[in-house]
Amino acid sequence: MKAQLFFLMTILVLGSLLTTHFWYKLDNNDRHVEHLQHVAQRKSLQKPSVTCKDCNKEIINKVSKIYSEAWERKEDNYNKFRSQLGSRCQGFDKAIITQANTPVGSKLVYDGEKKRTLQVNQEIFSTFAKGHPFSNKTQQTCAVVGNGGILGNSSCGKMIDSAQFVIRCNLPPMANGYEEDVGVKTDLVTANPSILFDKYGALMGRRRKFVESLRSYGTSMLLLPAFSYGHNTPVSLRAFYTVEDFESPIRPVFFNPGYLQSLALFWRSQGLKTVRLSTGIIMASLALELCSEVHLYGFWPFSFHPHYLHALTNHYYDNVQAKTKFHAMPAEFDFLLRLHSQGVLRLHLGDCEPGGK
Ligand code: CDP
Numbered sequence: 001m002k003a004q005l006f007f008l009m010t011i012l013v014l015g016s017l018l019t020t021h022f023w024y025k026l027d028n029n030d031r032h033v034e035h036l037q038h039v040a041q042r043k044s045l046q047k048p049s050v051t052c053k054d055c056n057k058e059i060i061n062k063v064s065k066i067y068s069e070a071w072e073r074k075e076d077n078y079n080k081f082r083s084q085l086g087s088r089c090q091g092f093d094k095a096i097i098t099q100a101n102t103p104v105g106s107k108l109v110y111d112g113e114k115k116r117t118l119q120v121n122q123e124i125f126s127t128f129a130k131g132h133p134f135s136n137k138t139q140q141t142c143a144v145v146g147n148g149g150i151l152g153n154s155s156c157g158k159m160i161d162s163a164q165f166v167i168r169c170n171l172p173p174m175a176n177g178y179e180e181d182v183g184v185k186t187d188l189v190t191a192n193p194s195i196l197f198d199k200y201g202a203l204m205g206r207r208r209k210f211v212e213s214l215r216s217y218g219t220s221m222l223l224l225p226a227f228s229y230g231h232n233t234p235v236s237l238r239a240f241y242t243v244e245d246f247e248s249p250i251r252p253v254f255f256n257p258g259y260l261q262s263l264a265l266f267w268r269s270q271g272l273k274t275v276r277l278s279t280g281i282i283m284a285s286l287a288l289e290l291c292s293e294v295h296l297y298g299f300w301p302f303s304f305h306p307h308y309l310h311a312l313t314n315h316y317y318d319n320v321q322a323k324t325k326f327h328a329m330p331a332e333f334d335f336l337l338r339l340h341s342q343g344v345l346r347l348h349l350g351d352c353e354p355g356g357k
Contacts, residue, residue, distance in 0.1 A: 055304045059330075063306045063349065066341050073293065074343025081344045082288055088266045091289040095259045096223065098129040102256070111257040111264070112228040112276070127240050129253045133221060134290055139165040142291035145182060146280040146298035147172050149312035149319075150305065156297050156352040157183040163295060167287060169279040171195055173317050174216050181316065182298070186220040190279050193224065193232045196239060203238040210239075211246040219249045226254040272335055274328035281332045284345065294345040299336060301329035307350045 085091065094101055102108070104125045110116040118124070143163035145151070147170065160166060160183035168174075168189045174182055196203055200210040214222070222243070226236030240252045263285055264277055280299055287294045298316065305312055313319040322329055340347040 055309055056302060059302065060306060060309075062337070066337065067349065071340065071346050072343050073346075077342045078292075078344045081339065081342075085266065085285060086289055089259060089262045089285070089289070091259060091263070091286045092134060093132075094256050095286050095289075096129060096133045096221075097227075097254045097256045098131070098133065099125060100132070102128060108227045108257055109261070110227050110229060111260040113230060116230050118227065118233070124237075127237065127252075127254075129251075133253055139291040141165070141293045141295065142167065142287040143183075143295045143297060144280070144283045144287050145169065145172070146296065146300075147315045147317070148298040148300040149314055149316050150300035150349065151181050151298040151316040152313070154181045154297075154351050156348065157181055159183075159295075159348075159352045160297055161185040165287075165291060167283045168217075169283060171213065171217075172315075178317065184216070186217045188221045188223055188283075189217045190223045190225075190283065191239070192279065193226075193235045196235050202235050203242055207242045207246070210242060211248050214243070214248050214250045217250055219251065222250045222252045224252060224254055225257075225260070227257040228255065228260065267335075270335065272328070272331060274326075274331060276326045278322070278327045278329055278332060280329075281336070284336065288345065296336065296345060296347045299333060299347060300349060301333055305350070 089095075102120060102125075104120055104122055106120045108118045108120065110118070141163045142165045143160045144167045145160060157180045163185075165187045166183065166185045168186050171189060171191050172182070174184055174186075196210070200207070200213075203210060222239070224232070224236040224239060226233050236252075236254065242248075243250055243252050260277075260282070263282060266285075267274075267277060267281070280296075284294065284296055284299075300306060300312070301314075301322065303312055303314070304310065314321050336345070336347055339345050
């Protein structure tokens with residue numbers, strides 16, 4: 001009887017302790033968000049009157065917890081993740097189609113339309129990269145620049161440009177005042193064929209405007225997913241021939257659909273559920289194979305600032321929304337945040353210090 005009474009009392013005491021702790025945490029989280037709103041108002045940012053009804057408190061609290069500690073690179077975690085990626089996807093040798101990895105007669109299987117294949121003939125083969133696309137040794141630092149609105153007013157340009165290898169997504173604008181926030185250096189830039197359709201008339205008419213728009217990327221590689229969907233192939237080949245005919249210094253290369261397929265399977269095996277990987281996570285994954293330090297900028301698929309809570313546009317240059325039918329950017333972000341806290345890569349959220357590092 002005594003033992004039963006003692007047991008009951010212990011349960012009651014433990015229960016009340018847990019409830020108090022739970023309410024304290026909830027209250028603390030709310031107070032934290034209120035505090036951030038207050039800071040935002042004091043800083044009189046773009047939209048200081050934000051009520052933050054759209055803010056996702058869970059992500060804000062997660063981010064502020066992770067960012068309350070200084071980031072530290074963790075060699076073991078990085079090596080483990082990199083070797084997993086390398087053995088499953090072999091991005092260093094296979095991400096880009098070359099004449100060595102895809103000889104005449106090979107069969108390409110489109111990663112977006114499994115039933116579509118293409119047998120490589122001499123003409124297509126002649127458009128493939130001749131040498132190995134990447135320098136033999138691992139790059140020291142890589143910056144992968146996503147297009148998120150968080151880059152606006154970030155002053156991250158110098159820091160981005162200080163990386164040895166800079167990757168950008170979807171031909172983003174860099175001139176006309178964006179330089180300070182996004183930098184000017186590019187070693188590899190992707191181009192989704194939808195841009196070629198929407199902005200350059202699918203390259204069916206005059207092509208000078210397209211060639212001129214490529215100037216800001218200098219001699220970088222222009223990476224096109226030519227064999228992901230059937231309609232990507234002719235427009236990507238037109239981009240290739242346009243660059244050749246106009247003698248533009250940019251170097252067009254094609255994504256290997258086999259690599260994209262194995263990368264999709266890799267992320268699925270990690271628990272990421274998405275119809276298609278976004279360009280940003282594809283490039284971050286490739287960078288992890290190419291470089292010993294990977295820094296991500298412009299990755300923040302939410303409509304409010306993580307630290308000041310003011311409203312943000314989807315891109316730093318416009319507010320065109322992502323296609324949620326295909327991409328699951330918030331879920332991808334969660335994985336990237338995990339890699340950040342494991343010291344595998346560094347996700348830069350918010351402003352960079354003036355003058356760079
Ligand atoms: O082609 P896609 O729709 O994937 O991308 P985008 O809008 O051109 O942006 C390039 C990449 O930046 C995306 O693939 C995302 O990984 C990242 N991004 C982000 O994290 N948050 C945003 N608000 C916008 C883009």
